[in-house]
Amino acid sequence: MSMSRQKSNQGSSSNPNIAMPNQPTPQMPAVPTNQPTSANTNTGKGWWPSPNLAAGKTPNSSGNNSVGDSNNHINVDYSMSSGVSDAAAWRELRMRVLPLFSGEGLKGSIEELNDAVTDWLNESAARSTNIRADLNELVQNGAVILGKKMVIAGEETLVPRLLDLWSFFFATVVPYMQGSFVPLKERLKQTEGPAVAATLDVRTLTLIAFRDQIVIPYSGRLEAILPILFAELSEKRFIDISSRSIQMFSVLQSVRSKPNDEKAKKCQQLLQLVRDCVRRHDEAVAKVAKLQQKEKEQLEASGGVTVR
16 A cells, blocks of 8 residues: 555544654554563563564465464454345455454455455445445454454553554554545445545544454553553653553544444543643653752752762
């Protein structure tokens, strides 16, 4: 997928897309070992294996609906849920897209995925199938696959692990999903109008799936852990964790699955919690700096020597 195409897709959305400067494109995080890791350690070290996702290189398909994930040695099930289309074009599209969520990458180029989406739309129109149900099933299953990376995260690693998963998802999964489903967006605009097209926005549905399947189940633990974590972090780690947390919760609280979306409100509460932690941290830093400056001035006034 070309950079120009990714930018045009992201720029068309009304949802916030908060940039993270100087951040490398993340790859799929591996499941950590069971050894406890301090929040102040460099969790990025050894965290990213090296699936060739960014380069678009993917393993050959085995032809089976269930494949092994080399990052965490679990079985990833790509079989379809009941109640969705069993059309050949949809089955083909699912098997090409779902590996993206497990870190394997898309099965084929963006252009080939665009063709597969067009085939699915044509087949759906002929069979009068529900494309919304199909698409929801796809992104929800994708989020479940992605969420398997969180299952053994302990208290000390939960937040860093969630944020590494978010970085991979937001920088890689979301733009590739947008690029793959461009024909859906264009078809809906032509046949149903912009208003209907906006209700079936792939970016929004993908973000909602991540929020509902991965973040919300851990919201209670996050509320308890975040204040403690921020109080213990080194300055460098504080900046990294707080900036990525604000990005994640800002984006996820902005998407709505319904007018009064309680899950969006929960992300809004978590966002406010992080901002409160940042405010308290900044106040503490400013207080220490003020005391140090006062001590320095007193020492200089008494004729003492300031030791740097």
